[in-house]
Amino acid sequence: MTKEKLQKKTLSIRISTNGFCFCRYSSSDVSSLQYHYYKADEETSLVSNLKNAVEECPLIEKGAEYDIKAIWVTDEFTALPAEYDERNDYKIYYRFCFPKCDSNVEILSNKMNARGETVIFAVDSNVLEVLQSLGEVSFYTPVSILLGYIARKPLPEEKYLVAYLQDEYAIVISVDKGNARLYNIFKSDEGQNTLFYLLSIWKEQGLSQTEDTLYMCGDSGVEELSLLTGKFIKNRKRINPNKEFTSSLLNKIDNIPFDLQALILCE
Numbered sequence: 001m002t003k004e005k006l007q008k009k010t011l012s013i014r015i016s017t018n019g020f021c022f023c024r025y026s027s028s029d030v031s032s033l034q035y036h037y038y039k040a041d042e043e044t045s046l047v048s049n050l051k052n053a054v055e056e057c058p059l060i061e062k063g064a065e066y067d068i069k070a071i072w073v074t075d076e077f078t079a080l081p082a083e084y085d086e087r088n089d090y091k092i093y094y095r096f097c098f099p100k101c102d103s104n105v106e107i108l109s110n111k112m113n114a115r116g117e118t119v120i121f122a123v124d125s126n127v128l129e130v131l132q133s134l135g136e137v138s139f140y141t142p143v144s145i146l147l148g149y150i151a152r153k154p155l156p157e158e159k160y161l162v163a164y165l166q167d168e169y170a171i172v173i174s175v176d177k178g179n180a181r182l183y184n185i186f187k188s189d190e191g192q193n194t195l196f197y198l199l200s201i202w203k204e205q206g207l208s209q210t211e212d213t214l215y216m217c218g219d220s221g222v223e224e225l226s227l228l229t230g231k232f233i234k235n236r237k238r239i240n241p242n243k244e245f246t247s248s249l250l251n252k253i254d255n256i257p258f259d260l261q262a263l264i265l266c267e
Contacts, residue, residue, distance in 0.1 A: 011059065011066035011134065014260045015127065016073035017046060018167060021260055024059040024066075033264070034059050035253050047126040054130060065135040071259055072108075072139050075169050075185050076101070077121040085111075085118045094120050110144035114151040115180060119144045142259040143171050147180055149262040154178050157213045161205065162239070163198060164258060165218035165225065170194055174205040181205065191221065195228045202233070210234045217258045 014021035019040045025033035038053035040046070054060060078097045080090075090107040105122040112119060121141050131137045146164055150173065164171040170188035174181045182205060188194040202214075213235040216222045226236050239258070 009064070009066055010069060012069045012071070012260060012263055013131065014071040014073065014257055015046075015050065016040075016167060020050060020053040021257060022053075022057050022059050023260060023264060025264070035256065037255075047124065047130065050127060050130050054134070060134065068131055068135050068137040069263060070131055070137055070139050071145065071257075071263060072121065072123050072127075072141055073167070074121055074141060075187075077119055077141050077143060077185075079112075079115075080118045080120060082116045082118075090120050094122060098122070108139045110140055112144065112147050112151075115147065119147075140259075140263065142166060143173075143183060143185065145259045145263050145266075146171055146173060147183065148266055150175060150180060152266050155213075155215065157235075159207060159211075160213040160215055161198075161202060161207060162215045162217070163194075163225065165194070165216070165221040166257065166259070167219075170197070170218075172198065172201050174201065174207070188221070191224045191228055194221070194225060198225070198229065199232055213237060215239050219255075 009024055009026055012021075012023040012025075017040060020038045022036040022038070023033060036057055036059050038049075038057065040049040040053075044052075060066075076098050078094065080093060084093070087109070090109060094107050095101055101122055102124070104125050106125050106128055107120055107122055109121075110119045119141060121139075123139055128137065128139075142164065146162065150162065155175070159176050162173040162175065165188060168187060168189045169185050171183065171185050173183040182201070184201070186197045188197075198214075209232060214229060214233045215237050216225055217239040222238060226238070229236060
């Protein structure tokens with residue numbers, strides 16, 4: 001394979017404290033997709049884990065440059081309306097919301113054009129340096145990917161709530177007539193706690209227990225949440241982007257995170 005062809009490859013990397021997911025593929029050939037998971041060592045720093053993961057990843061060929069799309073899994077993000085969207089002020093806004101933020105970070109952003117606002121978040125500078133050694137990097141957060149997925153793959157109902165269960169947190173997005181009215185993240189390490197917060201948001205958003213729909217996606221906790229909400233919400237459905245993606249290989253990958261699937265699907 002020539003270097004020219006390698007340069008056209010996209011390398012998507014999902015970075016979390018639990019481990020790293022790698023997907024390499026060409027946007028012009030979805031059947032070329034390959035997947036690799038690296039489990040993090042709990043006794044090693046995130047940056048050291050990432051360096052080891054990159055070094056050992058069989059999908060990364062030395063000397064090749066990739067178009068890198070990185071998912072930074074974080075529960076610390078905030079949104080700026082368009083009228084306040086000045087890049088020079090990102091650090092001020094972010095540190096106001098998260099005063100305990102580490103000083104060794106870069107404040108990055110995702111513009112959500114459909115909403116007219118920008119999601120800002122902080123990425124460890126050392127993580128950024130590791131990935132930039134492989135090529136040009138675009139960073140995303142799970143919440144910005146989910147918002148983009150909803151904008152590009154509108155669901156048929158007029159009003160609904162989307163709950164994305166990931167690791168120890170849940171992202172919830174309330175949608176009305178195709179527009180995301182609210183999105184937030186909360187700790188979700190126990191089913192009953194998730195149920196309490198979810199129903200509180202459901203009520204606050206004025207959703208109907210019989211007419212509106214709860215969409216769920218994410219890990220195995222979806223099944224538990226579906227059972228728990230059964231007494232309170234009639235219409236419950238699961239989002240499965242695999243059904244919309246033409247690559248049979250992706251459909252056969254077990255436990256691939258929803259946000260990574262959606263990132264690839266929405267390109």
